Amino acid sequence: xxAPSSExxxxxxxxxxxxxxxxxxxxxALTLAPxxxxxxxxxxxxxxxxxxxxxxxLLAPSRGRITWGGLENVPPLKRAIVxxxxxxxxxSAAANIRxxxxxxxxxxxxxxxxxxxxxxxxxxxxxxxxxxxxxSGGEQQRLALAxxxxxxxxxxxxxxxxASLDPPATKAVEDIxxxxxxxxxxxxxxxxDLGEARRLAGDVVMLHRGRIxxxxxxxxxxxxxxxxEAKTFLAxxxxx
Amino acid sequence: MPTDATALxxxxxxxxxxxxxxxxxxxxxxxxxxxxxxxxIPLGAVIALTKFPGRQGVIILLNALMGLPPVVVGLAVYLxxxxxxxxxxxxxxxxxxxxxxxxTVLVTPIIAALTRQTIEDLWIxxxxxxxxxxxxxxxxxxxxxxxxxxSLVTALLAxxxxxxxxxxxxxxxxxxxxxxxxxxxxxxxxETSKGDLPLAVGLGLVLIxxxxxxxxxxxxxxxxxxxxxx
Numbered sequence: 001x002x003a004p005s006s007e008x009x010x011x012x013x014x015x016x017x018x019x020x021x022x023x024x025x026x027x028x029a030l031t032l033a034p035x036x037x038x039x040x041x042x043x044x045x046x047x048x049x050x051x052x053x054x055x056x057x058l059l060a061p062s063r064g065r066i067t068w069g070g071l072e073n074v075p076p077l078k079r080a081i082v083x084x085x086x087x088x089x090x091x092s093a094a095a096n097i098r099x100x101x102x103x104x105x106x107x108x109x110x111x112x113x114x115x116x117x118x119x120x121x122x123x124x125x126x127x128x129x130x131x132x133x134x135x136s137g138g139e140q141q142r143l144a145l146a147x148x149x150x151x152x153x154x155x156x157x158x159x160x161x162x163a164s165l166d167p168p169a170t171k172a173v174e175d176i177x178x179x180x181x182x183x184x185x186x187x188x189x190x191x192x193d194l195g196e197a198r199r200l201a202g203d204v205v206m207l208h209r210g211r212i213x214x215x216x217x218x219x220x221x222x223x224x225x226x227x228x229e230a231k232t233f234l235a236x237x238x239x240x
Numbered sequence: 241m242p243t244d245a246t247a248l249x250x251x252x253x254x255x256x257x258x259x260x261x262x263x264x265x266x267x268x269x270x271x272x273x274x275x276x277x278x279x280x281i282p283l284g285a286v287i288a289l290t291k292f293p294g295r296q297g298v299i300i301l302l303n304a305l306m307g308l309p310p311v312v313v314g315l316a317v318y319l320x321x322x323x324x325x326x327x328x329x330x331x332x333x334x335x336x337x338x339x340x341x342x343x344t345v346l347v348t349p350i351i352a353a354l355t356r357q358t359i360e361d362l363w364i365x366x367x368x369x370x371x372x373x374x375x376x377x378x379x380x381x382x383x384x385x386x387x388x389x390x391s392l393v394t395a396l397l398a399x400x401x402x403x404x405x406x407x408x409x410x411x412x413x414x415x416x417x418x419x420x421x422x423x424x425x426x427x428x429x430x431e432t433s434k435g436d437l438p439l440a441v442g443l444g445l446v447l448i449x450x451x452x453x454x455x456x457x458x459x460x461x462x463x464x465x466x467x468x469x470x
Binding site: 056058075076077080081083086087089090091092099100103104131151 | 365366368369370371372373374375379383387390467468469
């Protein structure tokens with residue numbers, strides 16, 4: 001089991017992100033603590049991806065502050081992210097994973113063993129030597145997960161990891177996410193797929209127009225939503 | 241006017257003078273491309289990934305230098321290497337070394353400018369991933385150069401095309417000395433002016449064949465590499 005991470009909790013303190021006149025995140029107060037996956041839900045443009053980027057440290061807040069384990073400006077050595085459309089390096093699947101390990105400073109002696117383990121975890125063992133860009137969309141997404149895990153993260157951010165995947169590929173990715181979570185890696189995932197949120201979430205954070213409208217344990221959120229926005233979203237109605 | 245048979249005979253009979261010229265031409269041009277790649281690829285990548293005051297001006301200048309007139313480069317290198325020039329003590333004027341220097345000056349901006357564009361395009365695609373991996377500047381440059389390697393072949397070919405085809409710079413700094421600094425392009429210019437056209441036509445055919453062969457080789461290698469690495 002992983003030791004408690006110094007990355008957690010990740011605390012957003014009145015975080016606002018603006019781009020010119022547009023407010024993308026508005027006064028976000030949120031604590032991401034160790035435990036079951038936290039799922040960010042909300043319609044497109046609600047600020048989910050931006051929140052993940054801020055949490056990852058890729059984007060600085062325009063106002064407010066964010067801390068990782070109580071500290072500001074912590075380099076993302078123990079954080080990893082899988083983007084909605086991950087860029088595959090022009091190398092083999094195995095070389096993509098080795099590259100991430102080198103970047104994370106993992107000793108070269110461990111590369112071969114860990115690459116094998118990670119490829120097996122995501123079911124790509126037989127495709128280790130296949131050019132990553134020649135893999136299918138689902139295989140690329142699984143490889144991106146393996147590449148993120150190659151950094152041995154304490155926190156894994158996933159930005160709509162199953163968007164545009166078919167059901168079998170979605171199930172494969174969700175199974176990996178569950179396995180990752182059971183390894184005591186904190187998963188923070190953005191999705192607008194309510195079914196996926198139900199299947200994976202421990203906690204739910206609902207965003208709308210850059211603001212958090214509701215935060216709750218998953219069971220509570222889906223059974224007894226408190227806000228009008230959450231009720232509308234869960235009812236499958238358009239939230240504009 | 242020579243017949244094609246006359247020109248081809250020189251090639252088919254393995255004329256020693258002709259092949260000495262071909263060897264020297266390849267030595268000079270390939271050396272210049274290699275040196276220009278060593279300078280231009282890292283330079284282009286650094287410009288692509290670095291923000292600094294005047295960057296746009298540097299990019300415009302670099303692009304403009306792709307059209308550097310060979311005779312002007314030849315003149316500048318001549319002045320630098322001449323006995324009274326800053327590099328005169330090296331005694332390089334009218335040697336193959338001087339011709340390599342002149343062609344390196346000509347080819348470096350081409351390779352640097354094309355590399356800059358290639359790396360910048362790839363950086364747009366990779367930026368999020370490499371930033372999330374907390375990769376430092378050196379790691380980014382090397383990763384991008386490696387992943388752009390197949391596209392950079394085109395930059396090298398453009399550089400080789402420039403080097404193999406130019407005559408203005410190397411005739412000034414090399415002097416077109418028979419058996420010493422005579423290359424295919426300088427020989428073609430000389431033989432044409434003398435009216436001795438068979439050698440000029442033979443060299444012209446060889447030059448075109450070499451350029452086609454180098455491009456075909458590079459293209460084949462690129463396709464094979466892309467198939468393996470994606």
